[in-house]
Amino acid sequence: MRWTFETMGTVVSVATLGAEPGLELRGRVERVFRDYDFEFSRYRNDSAISRIARGELSLMDASDTLRSTYATALEWRSLTRGAFTPHRPDGVVDLDGVVKALAINDAGIVLSDAGITDWCLGCGGDVLLAGRASEEAPWTIGVADPDDPALLLAEIPMNGSDRAIATSGVSERGEHVWRSDAGSTLRQVTVIADDIVTADVLATAILSGGIDALEQLARQHSVEVLAVAGDELIITPRLRALVTERDVSEPSR
Amino acid sequence: MTSTTVRKSPTRVLAARRSANRRRQLIGDLLVVLVWASAAISVALYFASGLVVLNTGGGFVTTLGIATGLVGSDLVLVMLVLASRMPLIDASVGHDRAMGLHRKLGKPAFYLLIAHAVLLTVGYSMSIHSNIVAETVSFFQNRDLVLAYLSFALFVAVIVTSLVNVKRRFPYEFWHVIHLTSYAAVLFALPHMLSQGQLLTAGWQRSYWIALYLLAFGSIAGFRFIRPALASMRHRMRVERVERIAADAFSVHLRGHDLERLGIQGGQYFIWRFWTPGTWWHAHPISLSASPRKDSARITIRIVGSGTQALASMPAGTPVSFSGPYGLFTDAVRSARHVAIIAAGIGITPVRSLIERLDLSVGEATILVRASNPDQVYLWEELNEIKRRRGIKVYTSVGPRGRGPSGWMSARDESRGVNMLSVFPHLAESDIFICGPDAWSQMVEDEARARGVGPSYIHREKFDW
Amino acid sequence: MTVRGTVGGIVASTAIIIIAWQAGQSTAASNGLRSALPVGSTGTSTATTPNTQASTPSTPATTPAAAAPSSTTSSAAAQPAPAAPSPAKASASGTFQGDAIQTPFGNMQVALVVASGKVTDVKVLQSTNYAQYSIQVSSYADPILRGEVIKAQSAKVQMVSGATYTSQGYLQSVQSALDKAGI
Numbered sequence: 001m002r003w004t005f006e007t008m009g010t011v012v013s014v015a016t017l018g019a020e021p022g023l024e025l026r027g028r029v030e031r032v033f034r035d036y037d038f039e040f041s042r043y044r045n046d047s048a049i050s051r052i053a054r055g056e057l058s059l060m061d062a063s064d065t066l067r068s069t070y071a072t073a074l075e076w077r078s079l080t081r082g083a084f085t086p087h088r089p090d091g092v093v094d095l096d097g098v099v100k101a102l103a104i105n106d107a108g109i110v111l112s113d114a115g116i117t118d119w120c121l122g123c124g125g126d127v128l129l130a131g132r133a134s135e136e137a138p139w140t141i142g143v144a145d146p147d148d149p150a151l152l153l154a155e156i157p158m159n160g161s162d163r164a165i166a167t168s169g170v171s172e173r174g175e176h177v178w179r180s181d182a183g184s185t186l187r188q189v190t191v192i193a194d195d196i197v198t199a200d201v202l203a204t205a206i207l208s209g210g211i212d213a214l215e216q217l218a219r220q221h222s223v224e225v226l227a228v229a230g231d232e233l234i235i236t237p238r239l240r241a242l243v244t245e246r247d248v249s250e251p252s253r
Numbered sequence: 254m255t256s257t258t259v260r261k262s263p264t265r266v267l268a269a270r271r272s273a274n275r276r277r278q279l280i281g282d283l284l285v286v287l288v289w290a291s292a293a294i295s296v297a298l299y300f301a302s303g304l305v306v307l308n309t310g311g312g313f314v315t316t317l318g319i320a321t322g323l324v325g326s327d328l329v330l331v332m333l334v335l336a337s338r339m340p341l342i343d344a345s346v347g348h349d350r351a352m353g354l355h356r357k358l359g360k361p362a363f364y365l366l367i368a369h370a371v372l373l374t375v376g377y378s379m380s381i382h383s384n385i386v387a388e389t390v391s392f393f394q395n396r397d398l399v400l401a402y403l404s405f406a407l408f409v410a411v412i413v414t415s416l417v418n419v420k421r422r423f424p425y426e427f428w429h430v431i432h433l434t435s436y437a438a439v440l441f442a443l444p445h446m447l448s449q450g451q452l453l454t455a456g457w458q459r460s461y462w463i464a465l466y467l468l469a470f471g472s473i474a475g476f477r478f479i480r481p482a483l484a485s486m487r488h489r490m491r492v493e494r495v496e497r498i499a500a501d502a503f504s505v506h507l508r509g510h511d512l513e514r515l516g517i518q519g520g521q522y523f524i525w526r527f528w529t530p531g532t533w534w535h536a537h538p539i540s541l542s543a544s545p546r547k548d549s550a551r552i553t554i555r556i557v558g559s560g561t562q563a564l565a566s567m568p569a570g571t572p573v574s575f576s577g578p579y580g581l582f583t584d585a586v587r588s589a590r591h592v593a594i595i596a597a598g599i600g601i602t603p604v605r606s607l608i609e610r611l612d613l614s615v616g617e618a619t620i621l622v623r624a625s626n627p628d629q630v631y632l633w634e635e636l637n638e639i640k641r642r643r644g645i646k647v648y649t650s651v652g653p654r655g656r657g658p659s660g661w662m663s664a665r666d667e668s669r670g671v672n673m674l675s676v677f678p679h680l681a682e683s684d685i686f687i688c689g690p691d692a693w694s695q696m697v698e699d700e701a702r703a704r705g706v707g708p709s710y711i712h713r714e715k716f717d718w
Numbered sequence: 719m720t721v722r723g724t725v726g727g728i729v730a731s732t733a734i735i736i737i738a739w740q741a742g743q744s745t746a747a748s749n750g751l752r753s754a755l756p757v758g759s760t761g762t763s764t765a766t767t768p769n770t771q772a773s774t775p776s777t778p779a780t781t782p783a784a785a786a787p788s789s790t791t792s793s794a795a796a797q798p799a800p801a802a803p804s805p806a807k808a809s810a811s812g813t814f815q816g817d818a819i820q821t822p823f824g825n826m827q828v829a830l831v832v833a834s835g836k837v838t839d840v841k842v843l844q845s846t847n848y849a850q851y852s853i854q855v856s857s858y859a860d861p862i863l864r865g866e867v868i869k870a871q872s873a874k875v876q877m878v879s880g881a882t883y884t885s886q887g888y889l890q891s892v893q894s895a896l897d898k899a900g901i
Contacts, residue, residue, distance in 0.1 A: 004897045011888045013897045015876050024395055024449040028377060031391055113312035113376070115305065115452070122893060125880040133876050142870050142892060144880025149891050152870035152878065169881025188881055214859060225859055235862045243867050282723030289727025290734060297738030305742055708720070 007033040008041065008100060010124030014111075017118035017134060025114050029107045033123070036103040039066055040095055053092045066095075073098045076201045080217060083209035084201050101166065101200035104128045108196070126166040128196040129158060141165050146188040146228055153233070154226060154243040162192045162224070166199035168207040169228075186210055188228040192239065193221065266612070267590055274588040278709060280345040288331050288354075291465075295327040296320045298458045311379035318372030319452065325365030326446065326462075328358050329408075329439055330469040337472035338524075338576060347581040349714060356415070363412045370405060397445040404441035411435045425560065426535070436473070439466075481524075481576030488512060492527065492571040493549070495564075502599060502631050503565050504542060504553045507573060512545045515578060518585060519544055519610030520603045520686075520714075523577030525552070531563050540580075540603035540714075542632065544610060553631065555599035582686060582714040584611050589710055591679040592618040595661075595697050597689030598629050603714060604688055605632050608639055615644030621676050622649045623662065623689065648676060658703075661696040673700050680704060687713045872896065 001020040004013045012033060014021075021029075041047040048066055051057040059070060073086030073095055088094045104121060108128045111119045118131030120139045133139045138159045142152040146169050156165065169188035189207040193199035202223055206214045214234070218225045224239035235243070299305065299319060306312030335342065335355040342351045378388040392398045413419055414431045443466060446453050453459040490509035497503045522540040526533060537560070542553035556562050582603050592611060596604045601622055611618060620640075624630045630649060640647045654660055655667030662671060674680055685701050687694045694713050701711055872878075878893040888894050 002897060009884055011894070011897075013877065013893060022449050024398065024445075027391065027395065035387075109309065109311060110377075113306050113309060113315050115302070120877050122877040122879075124884075124888075125878070125893075127877045127879050129877070139877070140875045142872060142875035142878040144878050144892065146881060149880075152872060152875065152892060153864070154867045155870040155875050165879040167879040167881050190879055218859060227859070233862045233864060233867065234859045236859045240860065240862060244862070278720065282720060282726060285723030286727040286730050289724075289731045293731030293734040297734045299738075300735065301738040301741040 005030050005033075008037045008103070008124070010100075012107075012124075013122045015120045015133075016111075016116055017131065018116075021111075021114070021116065025110070025116075028110050028114075032107045032110060033103050036065075036099050036106075039063060040069070040099040042094065042096065049093065049095060059093070069095055069098060069102060072102070072197065076197075076205075080201065080205035080209070080213070083205035083213045083217070097201060097204050098197060100124060100126060101197040104196045126164075126196055126200055128164050130163060143167065143190050143226060144188075146170075153228070156192065156226075156239070156242055158192075159242075162194055164194065164196035164199040165190060165192050166196060166203045167191075168200075168203035170207070185229045186214075186227050187230070189214070190226040191218075192224040198223065263590060263614075267588070271588045274586065274709065277345050277586070280341070284342060284345060291331060292324050292327050294461075295323040298461060299323055299452060302452065302456075302458060311376050313376075314372050314379055315376030318369055318376050321365045321372060322369030322446075323452075325362050325369055326442065327465070328362035328365065329442075330465050332358050332362065333436075333439065333469040334472050337469075337476045338579065339472050339476050343579050344581075347714075348579040359412055359415060363408060366405065366408060395445075395449075397448045400441045401445035404438045407434045407438035407441070411438060425558075429535075436470075439469070477576065481574065484515070484576070485574035488515065490550075490573040490575065492567050492569055492573060494569055495567055497565070498553065499628055499631055501628075502553060502555045504551055505564070505567070507550045507552070508548060509550065509573075510548060512550055513547050515545070517541065517545055517578045518583035520582035520584075520607030521578035521580045522582075522603060522714075523552075523575040523579070526574045527564060527567055528572040528574065529563075529567055532560070532567070535560050537561070537564070538579075540582075541578075541606045542602040543635075544606050553599065553602040553605075555631075580714060582607060582688065582712060586712055587612075587684045589682050589684045590617060591677075591683035592686065593677040593680060593683040594618065594620040594686045595623065595689075596620070596687075597623040597661075597693055598625075599631060600688035600690075600714075601631050601636070604686065605635060605639075607686065608643065608645060611643075613643060613645070616646070618643070619646040619677050619679075620648070622647065623693075624649065624651050625653065627651055659700060661693055661700070673697075673704055680706060683710065685711050687711065 002013065002015045003026060004011055007030065014029065039048045042049055044050060048057060048062055052059060052062065059067060070086060070093065077085045084097060086093060086095055086097065100123060104123050104126055105128065107121060108130065112130060120127065120129035125144065127141050129139045138157045140155050140157045143154045143156065144167065145151040145153045167188060167190040186207050189203045191199045191203040191206065193202065198221060202217050202221060206217055206225065206227065214225055214227060218236055224236045226239055227234045305316050307316060332355050335351045338348055374385050374388050378385050410431050411434060414423065414428050420428055446462060447459060453462055488509040488511060490507050493506040493508040495503055495505050522538055524536050524538045526536050539552045539554055541550055543551045554561055554564060556565060594604050604620065608618065622630055630651065636647055639645065650662045650666045652663035652665050655662055655664035657667050659667050659672050677683060685706060687697045698711055698713060872892045872895060876896065878891065878896065880891065
């Protein structure tokens with residue numbers, strides 16, 4: 001079963017295996033996003049984050065959620081040595097990079113706590129999932145082609161323990177990543193990780209930091225990466241095995 | 254002396270009585286097992302569904318919340334079945350004991366439902382790091398959950414008005430009307446069970462719960478309404494006359510049709526409704542005070558309040574509806590040779606119809622009638638008449654109650670050294686029938702137990718509900 | 719309503735719950751959450767392909783050209799480079815020129831620049847579709863040709879990861895097609 005709703009300026013899609021989630025559960029999932037959006041949307045004048053940007057609200061007076069989100073973002077700034085940052089160059093706090101991921105993460109908890117074992121949640125190009133698509137097949141996630149929205153670059157069967165895929169790119173919303181490596185040729189970075197916050201932050205950080213950041217962060221966090229550099233694809237070894245043609249001549253075991 | 258026909262040998266009679274009782278108790282015990290099992294099944298189905306989450310804080314609390322809700326709902330439905338006067342239940346454990354269990358389950362079920370509401374609110378808000386107030390506000394935006402809250406509020410009202418202390422402060426009518434809303438409370442809870450969460454939105458677990466609801470409401474509709482209505486229409490009972498038998502007691506003589514087909518055993522009672530403008534809404538559980546004939550029956554009522562007072566002035570011809578007969582205060586529950594009967598005040602009425610139908614040899618039955626003053630020894634002449642006819646010993650114990658271990662007797666008897674064994678020398682091989690106010694009955698039962706009478710030989714009848 | 723009934727009830731209830739619990743555990747396991755195959759995230763050899771891949775439908779032969787160079791491209795292109803990223807010959811250094819090979823995009827020839835057994839650069843010498851450029855190579859992530867990747871079919875995927883979709887962007891996306899299909 002599948003349902004979609006609009007929030008945070010994008011569309012959330014939830015696919016589940018088996019029974020359709022009840023109305024009330026859907027409501028709770030949707031509310032996770034609404035609540036985050038209410039506090040963090042830069043596109044809404046009355047959101048807490050907009051008030052902070054205008055200097056009307058001090059971070060110290062902001063809600064626990066907002067402050068812990070900010071703390072999470074700062075933590076990631078140091079983990080990525082500044083490749084990811086919760087501040088725009090002009091110093092304004094911009095938590096978009098983690099808010100969506102945190103909302104997805106919380107929505108996932110709601111689904112799992114409700115006892116749904118097999119679900120796949122996509123939100124504006126970030127995907128978090130649990131379980132399998134069917135008894136035979138794992139959830140399989142397509143990676144969008146930055147040059148043609150109707151095409152996919154690759155399909156990734158999510159067999160392992162990794163549950164999250166996030167993609168950052170320069171194609172939509174303009175150059176919304178502030179690049180720290182101006183010479184980087186990376187146009188789109190997809191990261192597969194255990195959790196969506198890591199995947200999302202690292203995708204942003206690698207896109208921003210270029211090949212050096214990819215090398216270092218992919219190793220450090222044990223994540224898989226598929227990046228589009230110029231017209232070239234760059235891929236980490238394990239992911240390469242997943243997306244290239246399976247070698248049928250060689251038994252898998 | 255005309256009573257005894259050819260009797261079977263006493264040992265064969267006893268053996269038959271005992272095996273019948275074993276069977277009855279087995280059914281009773283199986284029903285108790287069924288109550289437990291139904292509660293277990295309600296969570297078992299949940300566990301078996303694989304939807305249980307215990308490894309996160311929110312998931313754990315939510316799981317607990319769902320489990321408490323399921324068990325609570327199961328108990329509420331069990332309570333409905335217990336109150337439905339289902340013949341199987343009445344014949345095996347008796348309607349009064351079923352109602353005793355009904356009352357006992359009230360509070361646990363209520364606590365479970367409170368826990369359900371609280372735990373799920375907390376669990377959900379833990380899952381999404383929200384707060385309880387926001388969670389509750391969001392619940393109120395959901396129609397089915399609003400109904401569930403309404404259901405919960407009704408449960409609160411029903412339970413609170415049923416607490417003994419509170420119940421005393423209000424007239425019966427008030428309590429009764431509130432109590433009837435529990436049907437609505439149970440029904441209002443159903444939509445959110447079926448539509449919310451994952452558990453019952455589809456599949457056989459959903460079917461199971463719908464079946465439980467149908468069983469509970471079907472039992473209520475069938476055994477409390479349809480069956481009595483049909484029986485009342487068929488037997489067309491009416492008040493023939495009201496006869497004052499004491500300053501505070503009166504007998505109502507009833508006339509009807511085919512009453513022998515009701516299958517009444519002596520000592521049983523009916524729940525009556527007398528259709529006069531002032532009395533129709535109030536149902537009274539009252540024993541027959543004489544075995545019914547083909548077209549007539551008699552009940553005896555003590556005036557204890559405005560409700561029973563109004564009955565004393567019913568005109569002849571008042572239509573009567575009833576449900577019953579109920580109760581295990583009958584010959585059928587005997588498993589010993591002798592019978593010891595101890596009745597207080599108006600409690601003599603079921604005894605009066607019981608002894609008419611007892612399967613007895615001369616000297617096998619002894620009755621002790623207890624009263625505070627001689628005016629409260631009701632139906633005395635009739636009792637004496639049966640006593641002579643059937644060779645039953647009848648004693649009275651009249652006057653203020655004593656304070657000793659046999660304090661259920663009069664102080665005077667107690668001071669003279671009378672005790673249960675001196676009145677009932679065959680106590681060890683007797684079934685004891687006790688009928689009277691609850692606290693007093695308990696004292697009698699306590700002494701009987703202290704003197705080594707097994708619980709299955711003690712038969713008490715309670716009329717309060 | 720004796721002790722027997724109560725004890726029987728407790729025993730029966732306990733048994734029912736235990737059995738159900740066991741059943742629930744196996745249901746949950748077969749739901750797949752707990753049986754998901756663990757894949758070592760630091761594995762670097764392509765030979766450690768998880769066995770479940772066998773069940774992933776392989777690309778139908780609609781694009782024979784794309785399939786042709788698969789699994790040979792990057793190494794074949796640098797064939798004379800015995801020292802490619804193998805740590806076994808850590809001392810190798812120099813520039814290794816690969817053979818020109820046929821790819822779906824035309825002829826392709828690259829040269830690897832190796833320093834102390836590590837590939838530090840890949841120079842694209844021949845390419846029809848690709849501009850001549852060199853990319854900095856990470857020793858962790860490799861370049862991969864598009865043709866080497868199994869041609870992704872939207873019918874096979876349940877969700878799409880892409881650069882942040884706006885509500886507008888969503889409308890033309892594969893994701894939106896999937897959602898409309900409602901699979």
